[in-house]
Amino acid sequence: MAQQDTATRLPRPSMLPAEPVLVVDNLAKQFDTPDGPLKAVDDVSFAVRRGEFLSVIGPSGCGKSTVFSIIGGLLPEFQGSVTVQGEPIQGPHKSIGMVFQEESTFPWRTVLDNVCFPLEIAGLAKAKRHTKARHFIALVGLTGFENRYPAELSGGMRQRVAIARTLASEPTILLMDEPFASLDEQTRLLLGDKVLQIQQELSQTTLLITHNITEAVQLSDRILVMTFRPGRVKRIVEIDLPRPRTSEIVSSTAFGRYVAEIWGDLREEATRGMLESEASARSGRG
Amino acid sequence: MFGFATLVAATCVVEGMLRIGILNRYIVPLPSEVMLSFPRIVIEEKILERFLTTFMECLYAMLLVSVIGILTGILLYRFTALRAATETWVAAAASAPIVLAYPLFLVVFGRSMTTIVMIGFIAGLPPVILKTLEGLAGTRRVLVDVGRSLKLGSWQMFAKILLPAALPTVFVGLRLGLIFCLINIVGVEFLINYGGLGQVINDRAERYDLAGTYAAIGFVILTSVLFFVVTERIERWLRPQT
Numbered sequence: 282m283a284q285q286d287t288a289t290r291l292p293r294p295s296m297l298p299a300e301p302v303l304v305v306d307n308l309a310k311q312f313d314t315p316d317g318p319l320k321a322v323d324d325v326s327f328a329v330r331r332g333e334f335l336s337v338i339g340p341s342g343c344g345k346s347t348v349f350s351i352i353g354g355l356l357p358e359f360q361g362s363v364t365v366q367g368e369p370i371q372g373p374h375k376s377i378g379m380v381f382q383e384e385s386t387f388p389w390r391t392v393l394d395n396v397c398f399p400l401e402i403a404g405l406a407k408a409k410r411h412t413k414a415r416h417f418i419a420l421v422g423l424t425g426f427e428n429r430y431p432a433e434l435s436g437g438m439r440q441r442v443a444i445a446r447t448l449a450s451e452p453t454i455l456l457m458d459e460p461f462a463s464l465d466e467q468t469r470l471l472l473g474d475k476v477l478q479i480q481q482e483l484s485q486t487t488l489l490i491t492h493n494i495t496e497a498v499q500l501s502d503r504i505l506v507m508t509f510r511p512g513r514v515k516r517i518v519e520i521d522l523p524r525p526r527t528s529e530i531v532s533s534t535a536f537g538r539y540v541a542e543i544w545g546d547l548r549e550e551a552t553r554g555m556l557e558s559e560a561s562a563r564s565g566r567g
Numbered sequence: 568m569f570g571f572a573t574l575v576a577a578t579c580v581v582e583g584m585l586r587i588g589i590l591n592r593y594i595v596p597l598p599s600e601v602m603l604s605f606p607r608i609v610i611e612e613k614i615l616e617r618f619l620t621t622f623m624e625c626l627y628a629m630l631l632v633s634v635i636g637i638l639t640g641i642l643l644y645r646f647t648a649l650r651a652a653t654e655t656w657v658a659a660a661a662s663a664p665i666v667l668a669y670p671l672f673l674v675v676f677g678r679s680m681t682t683i684v685m686i687g688f689i690a691g692l693p694p695v696i697l698k699t700l701e702g703l704a705g706t707r708r709v710l711v712d713v714g715r716s717l718k719l720g721s722w723q724m725f726a727k728i729l730l731p732a733a734l735p736t737v738f739v740g741l742r743l744g745l746i747f748c749l750i751n752i753v754g755v756e757f758l759i760n761y762g763g764l765g766q767v768i769n770d771r772a773e774r775y776d777l778a779g780t781y782a783a784i785g786f787v788i789l790t791s792v793l794f795f796v797v798t799e800r801i802e803r804w805l806r807p808q809t
Contacts, residue, residue, distance in 0.1 A: 355715055373716050375718065377716070381709050381713070383707070384709070385709045385712075385713050388808060389731045390731075398717075402718075402723065430807075
């Protein structure tokens, strides 16, 4: 497994069990485009331990969402392997719960019915699924909104419904693709608090795809930094900040150091991405 | 209230323009005369019976349009080859003046309610097919991905995600189909002098009873309003979030 761990400036032994629940090995994916084959990701390898919060961060176009889709089983054709608890992923897997970047609540269902959805698919009796759904609705702080429709909620609240719906299926791994991308910074920080609280309460193994450095450092145990296309693992940074954490951590010196360190890695990749986009635009390839 | 007040105001303006002579009374009757002719029309033409005839023709046609139109739209969504082969023709049929083919329908079905219902059905079908197809094809990708991530089967994906997501657009199609249906039904009744309100309009027009003609048209509008109200109620029942 080609994992590139580096020593951090604040070394502290990990408290998490060493056994990985998700293993990604030599992942590669190529797309056919009108301009020829495009390698989105190449030789990506990492492992996620049980109960860990791992963020994958990189510049736009580095293949983060491709990694998300492959792990989630939505892109079945790829090179390399992805295993969950030793079982290879060849399509959507019951152990993986996905939270998408776009708003994904069903507008025709109430909050309660949205969260009940995976339980309905699993064949749970109505009374049981309502009880379970209400538990997860309370977990995301939406008690009292059970009978509201998504159109009556704010963007942040709708995303919380999506998270509750995914958690209701009790996945082994929670996979989130920039779930707060469309929200303002304050809401994002507060929702990050909520996600952390839930993750810590449930010891939920979580893989977050993001381009937001602050968010990654606030939430994660480790951060995997990707290069620009084709996306490869540049570095894995261990985040040794105290737990339990809240959004107040963003004002600490250690937090700032981690953000600066990761920006140092990302800046080069982001600049490369920007220059390549400009070159494409000039040559008329869009 | 504002809408009703606007209608009353517009009616008063037309009345004024007719009395002054800006509009020709031989083409457009006085609105006050039209109002006064309503009781006469109701009694002389047994308007309730005629209204019910047109209403029932429209109901039968819309039931056929709804079932066959939605099912056809689903089939075209499901089988892309079928869609590629027929979608253009369905779209062309939507703008074709089906009512002008009434002699053909007369030959096949005779001078009967069946002819009227069939013309209404054929005319109302294309928008329902096209809008059902549009609604299903336009389901947001992320909702489909949610279904895929939960390993939904084809039927579950259709029943629990695609169809509910498509319903708003399907109802747009049903309303359009209703408009096409009613226009053609009343038109055919007028042309073949048979059936409900369309025949009343024909009778009154041939007798140069302009006020009576417009009064009969008023009942056609009433039929349309009733159908729209029913469609809206059904949509609210199926989509309580609206």
